[in-house]
Amino acid sequence: MTMYDVESGDKVRVGQEVTVDRYTTGARINHWITAICLILLALSGLALFTPSLYFLSGLFGGGQFTRFIHPWIGVVLFFSFAGLFLRFWKANLWKSEDGTWMARLRDVLAANEDRLPEVGKYNAGQKVVFWSMSILIITLIASGVVVWDQYFFEYTTIPQKRVAILIHAVAAVAIICVWIVHVYAAIWVRGTINAMTKGQVTGGWAWRHHRKWLKELVVGHKTANGSAKS
Numbered sequence: 001m002t003m004y005d006v007e008s009g010d011k012v013r014v015g016q017e018v019t020v021d022r023y024t025t026g027a028r029i030n031h032w033i034t035a036i037c038l039i040l041l042a043l044s045g046l047a048l049f050t051p052s053l054y055f056l057s058g059l060f061g062g063g064q065f066t067r068f069i070h071p072w073i074g075v076v077l078f079f080s081f082a083g084l085f086l087r088f089w090k091a092n093l094w095k096s097e098d099g100t101w102m103a104r105l106r107d108v109l110a111a112n113e114d115r116l117p118e119v120g121k122y123n124a125g126q127k128v129v130f131w132s133m134s135i136l137i138i139t140l141i142a143s144g145v146v147v148w149d150q151y152f153f154e155y156t157t158i159p160q161k162r163v164a165i166l167i168h169a170v171a172a173v174a175i176i177c178v179w180i181v182h183v184y185a186a187i188w189v190r191g192t193i194n195a196m197t198k199g200q201v202t203g204g205w206a207w208r209h210h211r212k213w214l215k216e217l218v219v220g221h222k223t224a225n226g227s228a229k230s
Contacts, residue, residue: 005091018203
């Protein structure tokens with residue numbers, strides 16, 4: 001068995017109740033910094049996007065400060081998500097079972113887990129979110145630099161800035177939609193939020209939602225004790 005998505009820190013703990021370590025403290029901190037940045041960027045970006053939402057600038061001390069701080073939050077987001085990308089890109093590579101999972105999306109929505117293929121640490125939906133976020137954040141930072149006149153005004157033309165603003169706005173709307181789907185899915189699948197707050201899930205949760213990953217962990221644990229090989 002190829003343990004393609006078992007990461008350092010993933011571990012099965014056997015006691016009165018089986019629990020599984022899913023995320024390290026560092027990974028959780030990294031995730032929440034990224035999440036906070038996305039929320040702040042959405043609020044400040046919407047304040048700058050349309051006069052009807054300008055009142056949101058009051059959360060940042062007014063229009064001028066909102067305009068100043070928005071791109072800097074974007075820089076923090078970029079590097080924070082880069083940390084997540086380096087941690088999780090390998091576990092998010094597309095596998096054969098992911099296509100089957102997507103083809104049976106109706107069973108996913110109906111919670112018919114028994115009709116779905118066994119998946120690793122992340123299912124196809126989570127992988128779509130991961131790669132969508134990766135592409136959109138790169139798009140946002142690239143287009144944002146083009147219109148960041150405080151530092152890069154002389155390096156781009158007005159037509160280029162207009163195109164960049166359009167791309168930036170479309171990417172921003174798209175990433176807000178992806179973020180909403182991500183949050184909804186985390187709430188919908190009970191036990192998921194515990195993974196990113198406490199770092200652990202129950203053995204039953206792992207067996208039901210990420211059975212292939214759990215099996216990889218168990219095999220790896222046995223290998224470490226010299227009683228099995230993967």
